[in-house]
Amino acid sequence: MLSNRAGDSKRSSLHGHWSSRMAFILAVTGSAVGLGNIWKFPYIAGQNGGGAFVLVYLVCVIVIGMPVMMSEILIGRRGRRNPVATMELLGKEEGSSSHWRLVGTLGVLAGILILSYYSVIAGWTLAYVVKSASGVFVGASAEAVGENFASFVGDWRLVALCHTLFMGLAVFVVARGVERGLEQAVRFMVPALLFLMLVLLGYSINSGYFGEGVAFMFTPDFERLTWNSVLAALGQAFFTLSIGMGAIMAYGAYLPEETSITGASAAVVTADTAIAMLAGLAIFPLVFANNLDPADGPGLVFDTLPLAFGQMAGGVFFSTVFFVLLAFAAWTSAIGLMEPAVAWIVERFSKTRAQATVMTGSIIWLVGLGSVLSFNVLADLKFLAGTIFDNVDYLTSNIMLPLGGLLIVVFAGWVMCRNSTADELGGSGTLYKAWRLLARFIAPVGILFVLINAIK
Numbered sequence: 053m054l055s056n057r058a059g060d061s062k063r064s065s066l067h068g069h070w071s072s073r074m075a076f077i078l079a080v081t082g083s084a085v086g087l088g089n090i091w092k093f094p095y096i097a098g099q100n101g102g103g104a105f106v107l108v109y110l111v112c113v114i115v116i117g118m119p120v121m122m123s124e125i126l127i128g129r130r131g132r133r134n135p136v137a138t139m140e141l142l143g144k145e146e147g148s149s150s151h152w153r154l155v156g157t158l159g160v161l162a163g164i165l166i167l168s169y170y171s172v173i174a175g176w177t178l179a180y181v182v183k184s185a186s187g188v189f190v191g192a193s194a195e196a197v198g199e200n201f202a203s204f205v206g207d208w209r210l211v212a213l214c215h216t217l218f219m220g221l222a223v224f225v226v227a228r229g230v231e232r233g234l235e236q237a238v239r240f241m242v243p244a245l246l247f248l249m250l251v252l253l254g255y256s257i258n259s260g261y262f263g264e265g266v267a268f269m270f271t272p273d274f275e276r277l278t279w280n281s282v283l284a285a286l287g288q289a290f291f292t293l294s295i296g297m298g299a300i301m302a303y304g305a306y307l308p309e310e311t312s313i314t315g316a317s318a319a320v321v322t323a324d325t326a327i328a329m330l331a332g333l334a335i336f337p338l339v340f341a342n343n344l345d346p347a348d349g350p351g352l353v354f355d356t357l358p359l360a361f362g363q364m365a366g367g368v369f370f371s372t373v374f375f376v377l378l379a380f381a382a383w384t385s386a387i388g389l390m391e392p393a394v395a396w397i398v399e400r401f402s403k404t405r406a407q408a409t410v411m412t413g414s415i416i417w418l419v420g421l422g423s424v425l426s427f428n429v430l431a432d433l434k435f436l437a438g439t440i441f442d443n444v445d446y447l448t449s450n451i452m453l454p455l456g457g458l459l460i461v462v463f464a465g466w467v468m469c470r471n472s473t474a475d476e477l478g479g480s481g482t483l484y485k486a487w488r489l490l491a492r493f494i495a496p497v498g499i500l501f502v503l504i505n506a507i508k
C-alpha cells in the first residue's frame with residue numbers, strides 16, 4: 053500500500069494537483085452523463101406516472117446514490133487495482149474474505165449486459181445525426197416524426213448496422229487506451245449539452261404547455277406509485293450515476309491521495325441530476341403540446357425532440373449538433389461500461405489491452421443483437437419483464453446495480469474498519485459521520501427494503 057501511495061503522489065505532482073482532480077471529475081462526469089439522463093430518465097419517469105417517481109428518484113440519488121458513489125471511489129483508491137482484484141485484496145486486508153471479489157465479477161457482468169443494449173440506443177442516436185442533417189424533420193408533424201422512428205426501429209438491418217458502428221467506435225477508443233483525448237471531449241461536451249438543453253428548454257417554455265410539463269414532473273401522486281416504480285427509481289439512480297458495478301471503483305483507482313472524495317462526488321451528482329431534470333423539463337411540455345403519451349417508452353426522446361427542432365429556426369443545425377453530442381455522451385459512458393471487463397481480462401488471462409477489448413466488444417455486440425431484434429423481428433416475444441431488451445434492462449438496472457451497490461456500501465460501512473474509511477474520506481468530522489450513517493444504515497436498509505418489496 054505504501055509503495056502505491058508514494059508512486060501516486062509522484063504522479064500527481066507531475067500533472068499538478070488541479071489537473072488531476074479535474075481529470076478525474078471529468079472522467080466520472082463523462083461516464084455518468086449519457087443516455088441515462090436524456091433518453092432513459094424522461095421515458096422511465098413518463099412510464100411511472102411522473103411526479104412521485106421523480107421525487108423518489110431524487111431521494112434515492114441523495115440518500116443512496118451519494119454514499120454509494122463515495123464508497124466506490126474510496127474502495128477503488130484504497131485498492132488501486134481492477135474492481136475484482138481490489139475487492140479481493142481489501143476483503144483480505146480488512147480481515148474478511150477474498151470472496152468479496154464476486155462483487156467485482158457481478159460488476160463486470162453488469163457492464164457487459166448494460167452496454168449490450170446501451171450500444172443499440174446509441175446506434176439510434178448515430179442514425180438521428182444523419183436524419184437531422186438531411187432535414188427530414190423540418191416542419192414535420194408529430195405523426196411524421198413518430199412514423200419515421202417506427203419505421204427506423206422496425207428495420208432490424210439498419211438498427212444492427214448502427215449498433216455495430218457504435219460498438220466499433222467504443223472498441224476503437226478502449227483498445228487504444230486514448231481516454232485522455234476523451235477528457236477533452238467531456239470538457240467540451242458537457243457544457244455544450246447543457247447549452248442545447250437550455251435552448252430546448254426555452255422552446256418548451258414557449259410551447260404553451262410548460263405548466264403541464266412541470267406539473268407532470270413535480271406534482272407527486274402517490275396513488276400511482278407502486279413498489280415496482282420505487283425500484284425503477286432506485287435503479288435509475290444507480291444507472292444514471294454509473295454506480296453499483298465497479299466502474300467508478302476502477303476510476304477511483306487512479307485518484308490522487310489528496311483529492312476530496314466528497315467534493316468530487318457532489319460535483320458529479322449535481323451535474324448529472326441537473327442534466328436529467330433539464331431533459332425532463334424540455335421533453336414533457338412537448339409531449340403534452342403534441343398530444344403524445346408520456347408513457348410512450350424508449351422512443352420518447354426520438355419522438356419529441358426532432359419535432360421541436362423541426363419547428364425551430366436553425367433547427368437542422370441544432371438537431372444535428374444535439375444528436376452528435378448525445379452520441380458523444382453515450383461514447384464516454386460506453387468506455388466506462390467496458391473498463392471493468394477489459395481491465396479484468398487483461399490481468400486475469402494475461403491478454404493485451406487490444407485483445408481484451410476486442411473480445412469484450414465482440415461478446416457485447418453479440419448479446420446486443422437480442423436488443424436489436426426486440427424492436428422489430430422479436431417485438432412480440434415477451435416474457436417476465438417484456439421483450440429481450442426490457443429483460444436485460446430490468447435485470448441490470450433494477451437488480452444487479454442495486455445489489456452491487458448494497459454489497460459495496462455494506463463493505464465500506466461494515467467490513468472496512470473506521471480508520472481505513474476515515475483515512476480515505478479525510479478525517480472524522482460531521483461529513484464523515486453523515487457518510488457513515490448513510491453507508492451503514494440508511495442506504496443498505498433502503499436498498500434492501502425496496503428490493504424485497506418490489507420482488508416479493
Ligand code: TRP
Nearest residue numbers: 083086087088292294299388389
Ligand atoms: N451513467 C450512464 C448513463 O447515464 C450509464 C452507465 C451505467 C454507465 N453504468 C455505467 C456508464 C458505468 C459508465 C460506467 O448513460
